[in-house]
Amino acid sequence: MELEGADTGIPGGTKEFKEVALKRLLAVTLMLILGVSLLGMAAGKVAVVLDVGGRGDLSFNDMGFKGTDQAAKDFGLQMIEVQCATGADYLPNIRNVARTGDYDLIICVGFLLGDALAAASTEFPNQKFAIIDVDYITGPNIMNFVFRENEQSALVGALAGMSAAYHGYSAAGVVLGIEIPVLWHFEAGFRYGMDWGLKAFAKHEGKAPSVNLLYTYTGTFSDIALGKAASEAMLAQGAVGVYNVAGPLGVGDHEAVAEAHGNLGTLYGPPYFYGVDANQDFIGNGFHGIASGMKRVDTACYMAVEAVVKGQFKAGVTSLGLKEGGVAISKVGDLADFILFGISGGSVSADDFYTIIANWAQNRSTIPGWIWDAVDTLEAGILDGSIVVPTASTGDQIAAVRAQYTLGAP
Amino acid sequence: MTENPARESRLLRGVHRTVTGLHPALESIVAAIVGLLIGAVLMYIWGFDPWKAYWALLRGAYGGSYEWASSLARATPLILTALTFSICVRAGMFNIGAEGQMMMGAMAAVCVALFAAPTVLHLIIGLVFAAVAGALWSVVPAILKVSRGVSEVISTIMFNWIGRWLALYLAIYVIVDRMRPEKTLTVPVTARFPILVRGTDLSASIFLAVGVALVMYFLLWHTTMGYEVRAAGLNPTAARYGGIRSKRTMIISFLLGGITAGLAGATIAMGLPPSYAIFGGGAFPELTNLGFDGMAVAMVGRNHPIGILVAALFFGGLNAGGRVMQFYGSNPVPLEMIRVVMGAIVLAMAIPELIRLFPAIKNQGERFFAVLRRRRETRSKEGKA
Numbered sequence: 143m144e145l146e147g148a149d150t151g152i153p154g155g156t157k158e159f160k161e162v163a164l165k166r167l168l169a170v171t172l173m174l175i176l177g178v179s180l181l182g183m184a185a186g187k188v189a190v191v192l193d194v195g196g197r198g199d200l201s202f203n204d205m206g207f208k209g210t211d212q213a214a215k216d217f218g219l220q221m222i223e224v225q226c227a228t229g230a231d232y233l234p235n236i237r238n239v240a241r242t243g244d245y246d247l248i249i250c251v252g253f254l255l256g257d258a259l260a261a262a263s264t265e266f267p268n269q270k271f272a273i274i275d276v277d278y279i280t281g282p283n284i285m286n287f288v289f290r291e292n293e294q295s296a297l298v299g300a301l302a303g304m305s306a307a308y309h310g311y312s313a314a315g316v317v318l319g320i321e322i323p324v325l326w327h328f329e330a331g332f333r334y335g336m337d338w339g340l341k342a343f344a345k346h347e348g349k350a351p352s353v354n355l356l357y358t359y360t361g362t363f364s365d366i367a368l369g370k371a372a373s374e375a376m377l378a379q380g381a382v383g384v385y386n387v388a389g390p391l392g393v394g395d396h397e398a399v400a401e402a403h404g405n406l407g408t409l410y411g412p413p414y415f416y417g418v419d420a421n422q423d424f425i426g427n428g429f430h431g432i433a434s435g436m437k438r439v440d441t442a443c444y445m446a447v448e449a450v451v452k453g454q455f456k457a458g459v460t461s462l463g464l465k466e467g468g469v470a471i472s473k474v475g476d477l478a479d480f481i482l483f484g485i486s487g488g489s490v491s492a493d494d495f496y497t498i499i500a501n502w503a504q505n506r507s508t509i510p511g512w513i514w515d516a517v518d519t520l521e522a523g524i525l526d527g528s529i530v531v532p533t534a535s536t537g538d539q540i541a542a543v544r545a546q547y548t549l550g551a552p
Numbered sequence: 553m554t555e556n557p558a559r560e561s562r563l564l565r566g567v568h569r570t571v572t573g574l575h576p577a578l579e580s581i582v583a584a585i586v587g588l589l590i591g592a593v594l595m596y597i598w599g600f601d602p603w604k605a606y607w608a609l610l611r612g613a614y615g616g617s618y619e620w621a622s623s624l625a626r627a628t629p630l631i632l633t634a635l636t637f638s639i640c641v642r643a644g645m646f647n648i649g650a651e652g653q654m655m656m657g658a659m660a661a662v663c664v665a666l667f668a669a670p671t672v673l674h675l676i677i678g679l680v681f682a683a684v685a686g687a688l689w690s691v692v693p694a695i696l697k698v699s700r701g702v703s704e705v706i707s708t709i710m711f712n713w714i715g716r717w718l719a720l721y722l723a724i725y726v727i728v729d730r731m732r733p734e735k736t737l738t739v740p741v742t743a744r745f746p747i748l749v750r751g752t753d754l755s756a757s758i759f760l761a762v763g764v765a766l767v768m769y770f771l772l773w774h775t776t777m778g779y780e781v782r783a784a785g786l787n788p789t790a791a792r793y794g795g796i797r798s799k800r801t802m803i804i805s806f807l808l809g810g811i812t813a814g815l816a817g818a819t820i821a822m823g824l825p826p827s828y829a830i831f832g833g834g835a836f837p838e839l840t841n842l843g844f845d846g847m848a849v850a851m852v853g854r855n856h857p858i859g860i861l862v863a864a865l866f867f868g869g870l871n872a873g874g875r876v877m878q879f880y881g882s883n884p885v886p887l888e889m890i891r892v893v894m895g896a897i898v899l900a901m902a903i904p905e906l907i908r909l910f911p912a913i914k915n916q917g918e919r920f921f922a923v924l925r926r927r928r929e930t931r932s933k934e935g936k937a
Contacts, residue, residue, distance in 0.1 A: 189879065194837040196887070222879040225887035227871075229837030233826055234622055234753060235875055238612075242879075253734070254831065261826035265751055320724065320832075322733045361724050364835050 186246040187220040188213070188447055189239045193232070193254040196225050200480075200487055201389055201420040202439055206251030206274065208483065209440025213447035219246070232258035240266040247272060247450045249443050253324070259284070270455055272446035274439055275324060277459045285449065285456065287442040290463035291324065292331030292533040293524055294435035297471040298385055298416050299335025300342070300520050301433055304513045306382035307343040307351035309412045313550070315376030316357040317369055317395050319388030326534040328387045328418075328435075329357065333547035334531050335520065342516045354550025356381055360388060369394030377402045383414030383432065392422050399430045410501075411508040421472045421480035427494060428501035432509070434472040441467050464524050471517065477502060576854055579904050584866075587900030591893035595885065604883040605893075612876025613869030618752055625753035627868030628823070629654075631761040631860055632816035633846025635768050636690075636809040638855035640704075641909070642772060643805035644785035646916065649693060649708030650813040651843025652715025653686040657814025658830055658839055659722045660685035661821040665737035666727070674743035679760070679818050686814020687807050689715055694806035698799045703920055704806075712843070716836075723832030735829045745823035757823035762861065764812055769857035771808070781805050816842060848898050851905040870894055 190210040192203045207223055214221035224235050232255050239248055240262060249272045250259050256276040263271055263281045272285040279286055302314040316332055318325050336355060344350040356379060358372045369391025373384045377398060384399065386392035392415070399415045409429060417423060417434030425431050442462055449455050462468020470476070481498055484490035490498070506514075523529035534540035544551070592602035613623050633650040640647035660681040664674055693707035723736045745755035772778035784791040784801040792798050820838050821830055831837055845867065853863035874894055877885045885893075906913075 222884055223886075224875075224878050226837075227874075227887060227891065228840065229827075229831055230626070230753070230820070230824055231875060234872070235878075237751070238876060239879060241618075254837070257827045320733055362835075 186217075186451070187222070187244050188247045188249065188450075189222050189224060189245045190249045190251060190443065191224045191232075191235055191239065191255060192226065193252040194226050194229060195252070195389075197223070198487065199390065200484055200489055201422070203251060204483070204487060205420055205439040206249070206443050209438075209443030210249055210447060212440070213444040213451075217447065217451045219447070219451070229254070233261055236262040237265070240269045243269070246270060247447060249446055250274070251439065251443070270450055272443075274442055280458075282457045285446055286459045287446065287468075288459060288461050289327075289437050289442075289468050290461055290531075290533065291327040291435070291437060291469060292334070292531045293464045294437065294469035294471060295328045295331030295385075295387075296335030296338065296524070296531040297517055297521055298433060298435040299332035299337075300339035301335075301471070301509075301513065301517050302332075302383060302385060302414075302416060303336035303339030303353055304343050304516060305412065305414065305432075305509050306353045307340060307347075308509065308513060309382055311382035311412060312352065312380040313354045313356050313376070313382070315373065315379075315381035315384040316355070317372045317376070317384050317386055317388060317391060318357060318359045319363040319391065320361055321359040323535045325359070325387060326536075326540040330534040330540060330543040331531050332357075332385060333543055333549060336549055337547045338520060338529075339516070342519075346512060346516070352550075353382075360391065363389050363391070366391055366394040370398045373398035374401075377413055382412045383416055385416035385435070386418045386422070389419060392417055392425065396422075396425050396430060400426055403430060410505045414505075417472070420483075421476045423472050423477050423502055424481050424484055424490060424498050428498035428505070430505065431502065432505055436470045436472055436476065438462070438468050438470065464521065471521070474499070474503075576859075580852065580854075580901065583901045583904055584897065587897035590896040590900060594892055594896060595889065598889060600885050600889065601883045604881060605877050605885050608877045608880030608883070608885075609870070609873035611873070612880070613873030617749065619872060621749040621752035621754035622872040623865065623868040624758050625755070625824075625868070626871040627864040628755075628758045628761045629816040629819050629842045630846050630849045630867050631765055631864040632812045632819065633843045634849035634853060634860045634864060635765060635812040635846075635857065636816075636843075637847045637850040638853070638857070638860060639768060639772070639781075639805050639809045639812070641850070641855045641912075642785045643781045643801055644788055644912065645697075645802065645805065646705050646913075647690070647693075647708055647806065647809050648705055648847070649690060649711050649715075649843075650809070650816070650846050651841070652708070652712035653689045653810050653813035654817040654843050655715050655719040655836065655839055656689040657682035657686040657817030658821045659719045659727065659736075659817070660814065661818035662727050662736045662739060662830060664743045664822075665739055668740070669742060671742045674740070675745070675822065678739070678743045678822055679815060682814040682818035682821075683811040684814070686812070686817065687810035690806045690810025690813065691803065694803050698802055703916065705916060706920075719830075720832055720835065723830055723836075728832070729829065735827065735831045737829060739822050739828040743822055744828055745819070747825065753825055755819075755823040755825070757819035760815065760819065761864075764815060765857040765861055768808070768812070772857070777801075777804065813843065813846075816846070848902055851902040851909075852898075854905055867898075870897065 188210060190206055192206060195203050197203055197207060210221055224239060226232055226235055236248065236258055239245055247270045251274050253275040259271060259273050260279045263279060263284050267283060270283050272287065273279060274287050277286045277288045306314045314336060340351055340353055356376045360368045360372055362368055369388060373395040376384055384395045386395045396415045399413050402413050414432040415430045417431055419437045421436055422434045423431035481490055481495055485492050524531060532543055534543050595602045595605055612619055614620055633654060636650040637647055661678045663681055664678040669677060689711060693704050693711055696702040696707050697704045727736045729735055729737050745757040748754045748756060772782060780796045781801045781804060784796055784798045788798055824838060849860060849863045849867050853859035874890045877890050878887055
């Protein structure tokens with residue numbers, strides 16, 4: 143096209159004319175290239191800012207990256223990730239990205255970024271933001287995403303309660319991190335679910351089991367050794383397994399469970415390990431991880447990008463539960479997804495794919511089908527709204543839940 | 553141990569003379585260029601464009617007033633922790649304890665949230681708290697050294713751990729914000745350093761850091777006390793022969809170091825937006841490593857307060873610019889790679905001073921192994937008896 147135009151633009155055959163035409167041709171091509179690249183830029187950019195935990199945790203941060211990356215691919219956007227080396231980087235990193243004005247959306251993954259985003263969002267009123275696990279940042283340019291962790295924990299609690307009763311154990315354990323309101327959601331849900339599970343067991347077997355709840359707030363999200371110590375104490379007190387509610391501490395919890403199996407000389411069956419946030423069933427080649435209460439950070443990030451692309455950006459708090467696919471109890475399909483995720487992260491060898499699934503399936507078969515069906519019943523009840531799982535966000539509320547579902551505590 | 557000690561020391565002296573023979577400023581520049589080249593090669597090998605990356609670094613560090621302010625903000629605590637290390641090096645000791653002293657200082661500064669006071673007074677009280685806490689945490693290793701001859705390298709490293717866990721305990725259980733238990737109480741507005749450049753992290757704490765550096769320069773080079781400290785560092789035996797009380801200089805240098813480290817903690821707690829609090833939940837994401845980074849700053853700054861100011865500006869720029877490398881244009885470099893490159897630059901820049909300090913480090917090591925050997929000998933004697 144341009145060539146034809148250029149040809150007709152040359153009336154004579156003199157050298158100057160040719161040069162002028164050549165320059166015009168060049169200008170037209172340049173403008174075309176510029177136009178195309180502008181179009182490419184108009185397709186948009188998203189940034190995901192991670193806290194000091196950083197990539198490689200195969201959990202919270204990696205899921206935030208995965209969800210945003212997937213959305214960027216699906217909607218044809220450019221995506222960058224910004225990690226923070228120290229806590230002092232949070233605010234400057236958000237500011238640096240927002241200052242460019244190039245990004246349609248900046249996603250902050252994790253509550254540690256809350257203060258920084260609250261400050262930055264008022265400085266850049268035209269920049270759209272999203273944040274995970276924070277519900278207190280008001281402002282017309284921020285989507286807050288929170289999860290109804292009580293729902294996923296209720297499912298895990300029901301499973302743990304019933305499996306303890308079935309295998310004749312006297313307790314089920316929960317190892318938590320720092321006692322913050324988010325963790326109260328987990329505790330409240332687990333208490334309700336465990337109570338529900340024990341009642342379901344009593345109804346099925348015709349006799350009420352005696353199973354206690356053991357729980358510890360370790361005060362840390364990073365000290366794996368403390369998680370192991372807390373788990374060992376619970377297993378020694380007769381716990382059928384431990385539910386990890388402290389991210390990385392799960393590695394320590396799993397170690398404690400694996401060592402207990404080593405002492406018993408067993409490979410499958412109780413004690414079990416219950417994972418959190420990501421699908422952690424694949425930890426330790428699929429041995430002992432029976433189910434995970436998943437918190438789909440990736441889904442939230444995907445939804446945030448989707449909302450911006452489709453012009454449905456909605457400031458305020460979006461709560462994600464079972465119904466919205468924000469939380470779930472792990473199933474076989476997720477396991478395959480997350481093993482692939484682990485392989486891409488380099489922490490799982492590709493050769494182990496089928497071994498892990500086989501180990502996991504073998505372990506799951508140590509719990510009878512009717513218990514799994516009961517968990518599905520609870521899930522269906524929560525989904526259709528006939529069952530409402532209690533939650534707690536304040537000290538008074540958790541005290542009330544603890545008083546209602548004592549689970550063996552005097 | 554070695555077959556030919558004379559030859560080894562001649563070689564070492566040769567290297568030493570070649571490196572230290574240059575003018576210090578020229579030497580630093582050569583070291584910086586070497587470091588940048590190593591970083592460039594590393595980035596090239598892993599498929600990043602070093603030119604674009606360094607351009608992003610430069611622009612992110614010193615490209616405008618916003619960038620300068622960010623770099624200065626990051627330099628502030630480093631100036632103070634670098635002083636901790638360098639004062640003690642000048643006195644002939646290795647104080648590795650800036651990290652723990654800084655954490656104690658930060659916790660002490662947060663304590664101003666427990667009571668109200670008028671604006672400037674509140675800030676000053678917090679600084680005094682932090683300075684006292686840092687000094688207390690530093691004086692114990694000093695006393696152990698003076699009275700029992702405990703190596704300060706070992707004791708300060710141990711005190712770093714004790715300080716870290718004590719500070720975490722305080723942050724999680726004592727001065728915790730009950731509504732947001734992942735962090736400590738928030739320092740009230742009356743006790744905060746005012747922000748100097750709107751929209752950046754740069755607060756008036758930079759004046760504190762620069763002021764302390766100048767005071768330390770004056771103390772070390774223009775007072776009798778400073779002269780004694782430096783003389784004891786250059787040659788302890790000669791200093792003692794000359795009538796300098798070496799135990800006193802040791803205690804003084806440790807106290808001064810502890811004060812500066814404590815103040816470094818205060819600049820974070822009271823001068824770092826937006827939280828003005830310390831996060832225990834993430835295990836001190838704002839504080840961790842500032843004490844150790846300070847040692848690198850001290851070495852690049854040749855353990856001289858004025859040199860430290862320049863070096864801290866350079867390090868602050870590396871920090872502030874390094875962030876930008878992550879998302880600059882078509883050549884985003886992941887944070888892990890940026891840290892590798894930074895490490896190469898820092899290492900290259902610290903090497904000249906490390907070589908200069910080598911005899912002292914070697915002495916420390918020999919003394920330590922001598923103690924071990926003596927203990928083993930006594931034990932084997934006891935066994936025979």
